[in-house]
Amino acid sequence: MKITGNTVFIPGATSGIGLGLALRLQAKGNTVIVGGRRTELLERIAAERPGIGTVTVDTTDPASITAARDELAGRYPALDTLITMAGIMEPEDLRVPASLDVAERTVEVNLLGPIRLINAFLPGLLGRPAATIMTVTSGLAYVPLAATPTYNATKAAIHSYTESLRVQLTGSDVQVIELVPPATRTTLMNQQNSDVAMPLEDFLDEVMSLLEADPEAEQILVERVKWQRNAEAEGRYADVLGVLSGRYRS
Incomplete structure (x- = not known):
């Protein structure tokens, strides 16, 4: 990219x-x-961040995705990059029947959302002289956090989907990149002040440096996420799973 x-x-x-x-x-x-x-949030971003465009889209609604695609095709005909960032992360106690609500909502947003977006935007991207699709997974795609089983599963699924997408697009002008964040200090799971999460600005600094250093990269891996990403290959899977399993334990 x-x-x-x-x-x-x-x-x-x-x-x-x-x-x-x-x-x-x-x-x-x-x-x-x-x-x-x-x-209202989009309007505030547009007002506070000059030059940033906005569009209303609900990635759980196929009709909303189609409408956003069509609107963007008119407003931004040069659109050549899609980053499927939308996602939710909620704890689940699988012993409780109500956990199914969390699971279904998570699959709808984290798995079906990116698949629907890529399906809608890929034909237009294939028509560009150069284009990029960036999916967003997680270190938890590689070693799970027991407190968020469906979140982990959706991120593992998006990793697998991304690999297949890249192979299917071989020979096209669409590059496929997987961004793999570690725990990062955001409001996701109330981690904004977490001692075990990476400061957001540090994460962004490293991501931008990696993108600039290797425009052909297939995965963007900050150093902090390699502890999880490479755990199985390096024979550390059980140890990393044990550390993660101690977090958010009820």
């Missing part, structure tokens, strides 16, 4: 990593559009 000169759509970029990445990409000379469900 070239670091500048793109037109980038990031659904789910109204806060946290998504908004931070949107601002970093804008500062590098990209045209950036953020998407989200809450119109």
